[in-house]
Amino acid sequence: MNDSGFFGLSGYHFLLTAIGGVIILAHWLPRWVTRREPAAPGLLILLGMLAFAVVPGLPALPDPRSNPHPWEIVAELTVIIALFATGLRIDNLSSLRRWAPTVRLLAVAMPLTILAVAVMGHVFAGMTIAAAILLGAVLAPTDPVLAGGVQVGPPLEGGEHPVRFALTTEAAMNDGLAFPFVYMGLAVAAQGTLIGNWGLEWLLQDVGWRIAAGVAMGAAGGWALGQVLFVLPRGRTLADTASGVVALAGVLLCYGSTELVEGYGFIAVAVMGLTLRRIEADHDFHRRLHDFTQALEHALTAVLLVGLGAVLPALLTGLSWTDAGIALALILLVRPLIGWLSLLGTRIKGRDRWVVAIYGVRGIGSIYYLAYAAGKIEFLDEHRLWALVGFTILISTLLHGFTSAMAIEDLSKEEAEEDAA
Template sequence: MSFEHLQSFFVFDGYHLQLAFVGLIIILSYWVPRLVSRREPVAAPLLLISAGLVAWLFPEVKPLPDPGEAPVIWEHLSEMAVIVALFGAGMRIDEIGSWQRWRPATRLLVIAMPLTIIAVALLGAGLAGLSLASAILLGAVLAPTDPVLASDVQVGPPHKGGERPVRFALTTEAGLNDGLAFPFVYLALFVAAEGMAPSSWGLEWVGIDVVYKIIVGGLVGWAGGWMLGYVLFHFPRKTALAETGSGVIALAGVFLCYGSSELVEGYGFIAVAVMGFTLRRVEKEHDFHRRLHDFSEAIEHGLTALLLVAFGSVLPVLFADLSWSHIAVALLLILVIRPLAGWLSLMGTGLHRDERLVIAVYGVRGIGSIYYLAYAASEGEIAQMTDLWSIVAIAVLLSTMLHGFTVGLAMDRLHRDVPHDD
């Protein structure tokens, strides 16, 4: 067979190259860290992003297009990863506990998150030269911590225990603050469309985007959790779905709850987190909860790996207009704003100083920020979107690096110095 015949026989289709490339990269990213450490592969996200950079050299193997040109694709794929992760975060909580147990997470949501939004918005306007709408959007996009990349600081799967104050606070915060950031995204869209004129849109924003959508999202999640629990465990009693072991029920329940909440204009992110938490209260000792969690976690990891490889492949495009002011905003968020806002918000909670420090520092930024920015880009006309993508991209990259390489040591030291009964 001649060389020309071989060329015509082996046709390197771009789609198949993408599949092979992504599969190889994901395997290597989870396998390589095992060569040097027996710890869970906390370096895998960074390796996935770094390996994705290689795809930039070969346009035919880039998994996804530039988010600036096709934000809807990024919006929907990141949306899937976030809602599955939020459901899993709710499923992990074994015990409700007392109000004292929830105080740190409540403080983080009510105090630290608004402080972070304000501080990042001021930095965006003053340091990066963003318009008011773009600055507000930047604050909203970077405020929530990530339920996808922060699994190393969260509580374990159902029935595993280990719900120490630090892990419980970071899990519940990550489970709820994604939905609670949405009102501020809408605030930015209002300002971009109508200017800083609260008299024309303030009542609608407060009544609909702040009050109505949060309440409806919570109610839909609560009702969905109990209804799915009844179908799984109680009806029909002799042939209950919980006995089948089919984990796909988790994904079906997430889609049903999320879609239903969005159809009645509630926040779907809040709904799926509340649904996971509520479902966990039904027959809470049943081992089906662990199967549901493990199945949804596997889907979450798969979507996250694909997203991170794709994210790495578009970093050169997103960094084309990267400036020192963008890097400064990202570093100040990770090293100063979040730690300081978290530390101040946790005053008076009774936590040990080291626990407050770990909770304040480990607010990981990731897939949720990508989703919010892609959502805003597809929903409204936001100026300086190129600058926003640059800042968010460098913030996610730096957070993945700094938090990923230090979280294991920080948690080991905390467990050693501040003993707790699980």
């Protein structure tokens, strides 16, 4: 028995109570003011901030500025599951023309966004070149976890409007494709700005090999898991009886093995989802697997966002007005304008083009990348990076979260009209 007796109060149990209450409130309260499906992520952060400010006895969570490793692990697992589920939900890969907006967003919009944010960080905020590059890489990718409201629906549901398809496939791939720029920031921090010291190795290893290995391992992993679930043994396949745990184990196996061969595991699990979805494409196990992985994703995301809310007041003490301006410029100007310009000449036009350009949600992937980089090398501007990234996630989840339902309602009307025609 401990010193406080049988009925001693435990900070851990206060923590569980607070997290549970915050998650329920974040999903329940908006239903009093709107009939649209509420966007909980922003409220999870705000209510997390409130709970840890007013509820007594809550233990302090690890500060990501001094202890990034726990944040890296939880964010990594969340993104792994989200990327696999994102790849899994795409019913129709269709023609190369359908992928043209995605290619533009990945090959044009993302590098230009990284460049723009890096320039702002270095020129206006006075960050080191290494920290500015890292900031661009951390904030450039859109988030597969928090952008579910503007993406395609579950497997076998249909309704894959070009806007939804572009946002879904962009989120599925750009988390992994941002990694070379994270490594660039690390290389500059360790070896300086002289590209001759690290440029060739970065191009061959971090760009060439790691991307190719991620794609190959994901395709192989998706095919192998498909054989295990749907093909072998004939007449007694796992897909007819198994829960999603088996498939989740396959995802972890694919991710871990890809990282062991120095590939990008984020790319691998997204490609794995795309590949697995092509095997027995009409089997209802795909829907059950998606629902299982999405439930895990939502649970991990909720806990992580409440935790972010808990530490955000401390992080924001390092936020300057200039840094806040960079975050707002990214969300309100840089991504919308670069995204819109990158889509010129594609099949997405008019208002739809603005929807794709605007709804590039920032979130869990940014937490992972910054925690990963902070665990590799100490940056001079690390506290400012955490403040800026935390503020960006807060603004993005609030702005995008509370407006996406209206944008998607119009898309749904367009889809209904097209089906009726």
